[in-house]
Amino acid sequence: MAYVPRLKSKYKDEIRASLKEKFQYKSVMQVPKLQKIAINQGIGGATTDKKLIENAIKELTTITGQQAVAANSKKDISNFKLRKGMPIGVRVTLRDNHMYEFLDRLIAVALPRIRDFKGINDKGFDGRGNYTLGISEQIIFPEINIDQINKIMGMDITFVTSAQTDVEALELLKQFGLPFKNQNNG
Numbered sequence: 001m002a003y004v005p006r007l008k009s010k011y012k013d014e015i016r017a018s019l020k021e022k023f024q025y026k027s028v029m030q031v032p033k034l035q036k037i038a039i040n041q042g043i044g045g046a047t048t049d050k051k052l053i054e055n056a057i058k059e060l061t062t063i064t065g066q067q068a069v070a071a072n073s074k075k076d077i078s079n080f081k082l083r084k085g086m087p088i089g090v091r092v093t094l095r096d097n098h099m100y101e102f103l104d105r106l107i108a109v110a111l112p113r114i115r116d117f118k119g120i121n122d123k124g125f126d127g128r129g130n131y132t133l134g135i136s137e138q139i140i141f142p143e144i145n146i147d148q149i150n151k152i153m154g155m156d157i158t159f160v161t162s163a164q165t166d167v168e169a170l171e172l173l174k175q176f177g178l179p180f181k182n183q184n185n186g
Helices: 006-023 051-064 096-113 166-176
Strands: 034-042 069-072 087-094 131-135 155-161
Touching: 006 096, 006 166, 034 051, 034 096, 051 069, 051 087, 051 096, 087 096, 131 166, 155 166
Parallel strands: none
Antiparallel strands: 034 087, 034 155, 069 087, 131 155
């Protein structure tokens, strides 16, 4: 029997049924699902120091378990000494089992390691059911060895869902266990 991530089976067994009931969907196919998780890391100093990109690729690959790629600039910006095609960031897109594994580690291990953590903000929705979460330090992930990093960098984690509205997407992500701030006292 093939391995199935914990959150994937939780979605199929519990989350799908509760969302169908809550939003009164006629078919189980209308229930929103998590399609992919895109992780981006912009590296400002990459124009002067090429080693930063290599280190970021190595770190993001270690965190996600999937090979990260360099993101290149789309145009010239003389004020930033930037030429078209220069690497300025790192990105990786997770789908299916890699996505559920990463989400599980993010919720259970990484987010609780943030200093003074009181929950994530629910203002990161885009109006179409996608949510972006900004993390200021990559060292919250246990895969990163603090002694081996030379620069602390943040990253953006975007959860792309098939939800039509932000309310549906918020409920989906809450059911997965993302710790949103409580509206009453937050």
